[in-house]
Amino acid sequence: MGIYRNMFVKHHDSLAIAVRLADVSTIWLAGFLATELRFSPDFAVAAPIHQFIIYFSCVVALIVLPRFDLYTSWRGRSFLSLVARLVAAWSLVWLIGILMSFLMHQAGSLSRLWAAYWYAGTVVALLALRIVTYSLLSLARGVGRNAKHVLIVGFGITGQEMYRRATASRWSGFRVAGIYAGPEDATPESIPRIEDSDHIAGFARKHHVDEIWITLPIGASRQMQSIAYTLRNDFIDIKWMPSLMEFELLNHRMQDFMGMPAVELNRPPSLGVRGLVKGAFDRTFAAVVLTLLSPLLVAIALLIKRGSPGPAFFKQERLGLDGRVIHVYKFRSMKVHTEHETVTQARKGDSRVTPIGAFLRRTSLDELPQFINVLRGEMSVVGPRPHAMAHNDMYKEQLDLYMLRHRVKPGITGWAQINGYRGETDTLDKMAKRVEHDIFYIRNWSFGMDLKIIFWTTFRGWTGRNAY
Template identity: 90%
Template sequence: MGIYRNMFVKHHDRLAIAVRLADVATIWLAGFLATELRFPSDFAAAAPIHQFVLYFSCAVAMIVLPAFDLYTSWRGRSIISLGARLLAAWSLVWLIGILMSFLMHQTGSLSRLWAAYWYVGTAGALLALRIATYSLLALARGVGRNSKHVLIIGFGTTGQEMYRRATASRWSGFRIAGIYAGADEATPEGIPRIEDRDHIPVFARKHPIDEIWIALPVSASRQMQGIAYALRNDFIDIKWMPSLMDFELLNHRMQDFMGMPAVELNRPPSLGVRGVLKGVFDRAFAAVVLTLLSPLLVIIALLIKRGSPGPAFFKQERLGLDGRVIHVYKFRSMKVHSEHETVTQARKGDSRVTPIGAFLRRTSLDELPQFINVLRGEMSVVGPRPHAMAHNDIYKEQLDLYMLRHRVKPGITGWAQINGYRGETDTLEKMAKRVEHDLFYIRNWSFWMDVRIIFWTAFKGWTGHNAY
């Protein structure tokens, strides 16, 4: 097996050059086929600008594609991320080629249909080539070829997780050859264990080790320096996986900040560009719902007015994104009353709830006016449900991570609600489970997760035995 591993390592640079040339050849071939497709009867009818743009773009690709980190090792990294980078790189190359035809005042001669055929054909071919290459490498690594032997240093939470991921995905080609662990850290059977730090260099040279993954806590910086110094003369790749899983915050994302590596510990995944897309979806969805349900909203408002004196709507102060105070709209489901300094949640048989209000609360129809808050950008369709201000003051002292749920916009429905945690939270345990589900949603948010929650809310999330 070592022969195959050394062969791949030895010829890595040549393989990278071969893949680069294959990409350029793919771009040219897709352009040639696009010309055949666009001008099937007379190939010569294609204006010269088509050939110029094609060859010019091939030259540009030799410069642009490597800049997107497409020819380094993607072992252990996501193929989806690779595909996204590849499409972004090709899109830039294509746009540069089209821009060149504009600068040459030849856009009138350039066939738009040809450009479309060329773009789509090249994108599909490049993705297919990468998937095929990725699959072949994964197959080879799965049977033990092109593997890298790894020594894990530190077997706490992060070290155990790295071991789990490496052993669960044999296609990545990482083989755990040894583990350096403290006396109080149990290691898997069958994996050589090192307990003396001074034995690490000896072990690494004896086996030999291709990579070392340091999974020690930040507090062990001196120990990490000693290990790195002891291996300074060895040709071993060293990766540091900061033990950030010990921080119970929202995420652990590396970024370049002012030219320095920085770790974001508390930034929700739903911010940034994806957050903008979520906001666009929220407002569009709210506009459609309010338009389609406007007759129902009018009927509910009339029934509330008829059932008891007072307004059809009322507003409650809640905490929005990053703790900003917002006013949440709801249909009034109780008789008009006032509470001083305390908020009493509705309970089963609560005399304050009107007959129509009981139905609205049981079916969550009293929440429909909150689509107005979504339309105003104060709430999301999906997110942690907003709690009463008094409850925030109480639970933020009793539940350590309670206030993290306010790092995103509150929602009309959420992960906790479709899992049965809605309505009255009369015990600390109930609130803890709701917060646990809210934080799971924030940490694992995706657009498709929102779609799933909306789908399940339509079937089972509007009613519940705890909603009074």
């Protein structure tokens, strides 16, 4: 197997050049096919600017594509991230080509349909090329070829997780050659164990280790410096994976901050550009729902007014994004009453709940006015449910991660609700389970996850045995 590994290493630069040329050839071929599709059979009507833009963009691609880190090893990295970079890189090349036609005052001669064919065809072709290449490399690594031997230094939570990922994903091409661990850490019997850090360098040389993954705690900086120093003359890649999994926060993403590497520990994934997408979807969805359900909302309001004295709507103070106070709208489901220092959750058979209110609470129809909050940008369609202010003050002292729920906008429905944690939370354990699901949602948020929650809410998120 070492022969194959050395062969891939020896010809890595040649392979990278070959892939670059393949990308440029793909761009040219897609342009030719777009011309064939748009102008066939009379190619004479195709203005010369089309051919110029193709060749010009091929030259630009040789410069731009490498800037998107497309030709370095993607072993162990996300394929979806590679796809995103590839599409972004080609989009930039394409836009530069189109811009050139404007600068040459030839935009009027450029076929918009041809440009669309070329863009879409190139995206499909480049992705197909990457998928084939990625699949072939994964297949080779899966049978032991082109594998990298790694030594894991430290076997705490992070070290164990890296070992699990390396062994579970044979296609990534990593083989654990050894583990350095303290006397208190149990390691797999099938993997050689190193117990003295002075033996790490010798072991790495003897077993031809390609990479060393240091997963020691942050406090072991002196030991890490010593290990790196003893390997200063060896051609071994060293990766430091800070033991951040011990921090029970929202994120562990590395970023460049003022030219220095920084780790974000408490930033939700749903902020930034992705948050803008989520916000745009929320407001559009809320506008559609309020429009379509307006007759139902009017009917419910009339039934409430008829059933008991008082307003059809009422507002509750809740904590919104980053702890800002918002006023959440709901249909009134109880008789008008006053509560002072404590908030009493509705219980089964609660005399304060009106007959129509009981139905509204059981079916969550009392929460439909919260789409107004979503339209105002104060809430999301999907997110942790907002709790009473008194409950926030109480549970933040009893549950360590409770207040992290407020790093995102509260939602009308959420991961906890579709998993059965809806309604009354009369015990600390019930609230702990709800918070656990909320934190899981925040840490693992994606637009697809939101759509999944909305879909399942239709079937099991609007009713529940704990909703009174």
